[in-house]
Amino acid sequence: MFIPTRAAGLEALHDFVPRAGADYRRDRNHDLGPSRSNVSGLSPCVRHRLVTEEEVVDAVLERHSLHAAEKFVQEVFWRTYWKGWLEQRPEVWRRYRDGVRELFAGDLPDGYEDAVAGRTGIDAMDAWARELVDTGYLHNHVRMWFASIWVFTLGLPWQLGADFFLRHLLDGDAASNTLSWRWVAGLQTRGKTYLATTENIARYTEGRFAPRGLATTARPLDEEPFPPATPIAPEDVVGEIGSRVGLLLHEEDLEPASLLTALGPAAPTLRSAAVFADAGARSPAPVSPLVEAFTTGAVADAAARTADAAGLPAVTLGAADASTVVDWARSAALDTVLVPYAPVGPVQERLDVLRPALAAEGVGLVTVRRPWDSRAWPFASRGFFPFKERIPRLVRAR
Ligand SMILES: Cc1cc2nc3c(=O)[nH]c(=O)nc-3n(C[C@H](O)[C@H](O)[C@H](O)COP(=O)(O)OP(=O)(O)OC[C@H]3O[C@@H](n4cnc5c(N)ncnc54)[C@H](O)[C@@H]3O)c2cc1C
Structure with missing residues (x-):
């Protein structure tokens, strides 16, 4: 049902676009079972950026006005909003991670x-x-x-x-x-x-389910307060791009062509390219074989596409630990490893370990954040309502 390639994602987007206006607004909340066509089913592709949020919004607004497709466009911006919100409160993710580890460590x-x-x-x-x-x-x-x-x-x-x-x-x-x-x-x-x-x-569910015995009240859970939010860093590119540059893609962003275009004249000539993914890092417990297969397929697809985007195919480093990446950087004689910015989550944790390991070899890790994220994330500091008010301006700015 879900094919982990950019081509399949673009085809699914193309098929869905006619339904992204009034049909989506009317029918999106219904769940009539796995053969559903009232929602796009694009999230596995968009989550890995086989297809970017910007491409989804572009395609929909080529066919519909923003007014007609407002609901759908807002849903796409929910993804951006959540990322921007968590980016400003990494402690929320850390505490969740610790909580899961502790729960699995006990009975x-x-x-x-x-x-x-x-x-x-x-x-x-x-x-x-x-x-x-x-x-x-x-x-x-x-x-x-x-x-x-x-x-x-x-x-x-x-x-x-x-x-x-x-x-x-x-x-x-x-x-x-x-x-x-x-x-x-x-x-x-x-x-x-x-x-x-x-x-x-x-x-x-149109009567498919009517479960009895559900809770009739929902008392909010409680927790210790979190530290104040940290603002989004203003720079899109963090680090200095040297002269011997390798591109390292990861499962958060597998669309190298538009990423390199976003760099404009600063886009370097690449010496080498590599891709890594480690779906298993999502949890201390085993990740489903479907997730493993989708992620592996997505990464292989991106590796092949770097040939068009950057003039050279990428090597697949698998669930690379820091030493595998360091070996790749050494063998290609790199002074810079360029990566798409990884928002708060398992990949960012991995890059945080990789950065000092590369630095010890004299190799800089340079992150590139897409303009889509840079423009929107600073407004994800409060609730979705004030963020939503910004959407028309964010759409115009793309
Ligand atoms: C408890 C819970 C857990 C969730 N976990 C995830 C998750 O791990 N990953 C994930 O991508 N989404 C998650 N969602 C959000 C949402 O359910 C899915 O993004 C959506 O169902 C994807 O299906 P679709 O592509 O057919 O959506 P469509 O309705 O076709 O929406 C279009 C696109 O908008 C985005 N989108 C839609 N709704 C949301 C939303 N509520 N939040 C964020 N983005 C949205 C997705 O990129 C989606 O592809 C979760 C929602 C809930 C309530």
Whole structure:
């Protein structure tokens, strides 16, 4: 169903564009089962930037006015918003990571194994858990219902639910996933929870499910306050680009052509290119074979495309540790490794380890942030509502 190539992503985008206006606005919240056509199904591609957010918005606005496609464009900007918000509060991710590690290190709570195996006895939850495991995808409304029932009916820790999603979603993403789970639990918009109800589920699944016995109240969870937000750094390019440059792509951004174009005249001639991915870094527990296969396929696709974008094919470094990357940089006699900026998440953690390892060899790690992110992220400092007001200006600025 989800093919990990840019060509397949562009084709899916092309097919969906006619439905991105009034049809999407009217039908997007319904989940009629895996053969759905009311949503785009683009998230696995967009999450890895096989196709960029900007390309999605460009294609939709070539066909529709912003007014007609407002809902769809806003949804695309939710991804950008969550990333920008988490970027300013990395401690939220760190605390989530620690929480997951601690939970797996102890005795897992009663009910956890049944919930992930689809054995809760709540027919909808069980079907959704199996759909997630079997397909690597869930509709947005289902994700909300699932998270709400997980937290408020089953009383399970939200971090374990977020981890279950992250290990199985082809679009599993540190910002969208962690912050959406926090939002459902009442931690993100403090005190405001999301309660799944039988009526709402029955209505939007058109009677496929009407689970009984759901929690009727949702008391927001609580937590220690976080340190104040750190502003987004103003520079798009951090570090000095030398004369012997290699491009290192990773699973956060697999579209080298537009990344290099974004550098303008500063775009260097490349000596070498490489790609790495480590889907397993999403969790201390095993990541689903579907996620592994999608990520590996996406990386292989990007490796082949660097031949067109940069004049040389990329070598695949797999789940590269720092020493593998250092060996590659040494063998290509690089003084600079250029990487797409990795937002807060597992890849950023990995680059933080790689930077000093390369520096010890006299090689600089230079990050390139796309103008799309640079323009939008600073406005993701508060709630989505003030951010949303900015969308028309952000769209015009692209
Ligand atoms: C508990 C929970 C966990 C989630 N975890 C993830 C995750 O790990 N990764 C992920 O990409 N999305 C996540 N989402 C957001 C959303 O459910 C998916 O992005 C969306 O369902 C993807 O399907 P689609 O491409 O068919 O969406 P469409 O409805 O076709 O939307 C178009 C595009 O807009 C973006 N988008 C749509 N809705 C959202 C949203 N609420 N937040 C962020 N971006 C959005 C996606 O890039 C999507 O491809 C989560 C939502 C919830 C409630």
